Amino acid sequence: MTNVPLHPPAGWYPDPAGTVAERFWDGQAWSQSTRDKPTLAEPLFTDPPAYAPSAPGITGYGVPNYGYAQAQPVSGRRVGGFWWRLLGFVIDIFIVNLVSMVITQLTGVTAMTEAAMNRWVQELAFWSETAAGPVPMPDSSYWMGALWGTLIGFALYGAYRVVFLGTMGATVGQLAVGLRTVVIGAEPEAKLGWKPAVIRGLLGSFFWAASLGLINGIFAAFSAKKQTLSDMASGTEVLKVR
Incomplete structure (x- = not known):
């Protein structure tokens, strides 16, 4: 019996390319759509991810953490007064x-x-x-x-x-x-x-x-x-x- 890896659900995830935005995972591959990262006071964590897809042709392209809440904690950036x-x-x-x-x-x-x-x-x-x-x-x-x-x-x-x-x-x-x-x-x-x-x-x-x-x-x-x-x-x- 062949084990077929479970794809994570479609949704917005932290951009594995390393930018400060989020990128849309369509359930099969990364799309070109990005958006500003939503902010929450507290990150919500669940089970660790079970799948690690890679975008074709991009070395080291990351993983959509569908086991984590999509909104990430607020960055520590502070504008100079x-x-x-x-x-x-x-x-x-x-x-x-x-x-x-x-x-x-x-x-x-x-x-x-x-x-x-x-x-x-x-x-x-x-x-x-x-x-x-x-x-x-x-x-x-x-x-x-x-x-x-x-x-x-x-x-x-x-x-x-x-x-x-x-x-x-x-x-x-x-x-x-x-x-x-x-x-x-x-x-x-x-x-x-x-x-x-x-x-x-x-x-x-x-x-x-x-x-x-x-x-x-x-x-x-x-x-x-x-x-x-x-x-x-x-x-x-x-x-x-x-």
């Missing part, structure tokens, strides 16, 4: 400003800007005594120094964010306060990847250099997933991992 993110941002800006100050000093940008500022102050003092002619304005060297300072800050902050996000999934400030940046829906330990790191890193640097950092950050206080504009553009979110 606004104040933790603000603290991490302050730490990052302190680091970047310190390095930027050293670079502008070494390249002569600071000296050029300060000299132009001193000339302007002297011209204003003279004008205040005589009131002759229009109010003096800073000369072109002042604006050139300000432009170079902004460009250096943008490039430095952008490179800093991209490198740390791409390699570690977090900036130094985020690491210090227990935050990590991931693609939306990914687990905290998932690697971010270079494409979202570049988009998020450069956009965040642009908003900061253009003095729009406050507007960008406010979105993290009021959006559903605590996302900034740069998070929304790059498809990322920030999680609290400790």
Whole structure:
């Protein structure tokens, strides 16, 4: 007599491919249909599974646990709060400003800007005594120094964010306060990847250099997933991992 293995009933099961979604088992094979995983406060366990089908052509494809309740326990993912993110941002800006100050000093940008500022102050003092002619304005060297300072800050902050996000999934400030940046829906330990790191890193640097950092950050206080504009553009979110 031939023993025929019993197929599990059709239904939604945790995706054996390892994603955070559920995949539909039609009673014979895995389908291409997926859905977001339902959440329950408590998982319900019954008898262990009696059958382990595999999807054709996919090595190590998993088992529909029809002996377990289909809804799984809630994941331990926690979205990073606004104040933790603000603290991490302050730490990052302190680091970047310190390095930027050293670079502008070494390249002569600071000296050029300060000299132009001193000339302007002297011209204003003279004008205040005589009131002759229009109010003096800073000369072109002042604006050139300000432009170079902004460009250096943008490039430095952008490179800093991209490198740390791409390699570690977090900036130094985020690491210090227990935050990590991931693609939306990914687990905290998932690697971010270079494409979202570049988009998020450069956009965040642009908003900061253009003095729009406050507007960008406010979105993290009021959006559903605590996302900034740069998070929304790059498809990322920030999680609290400790």
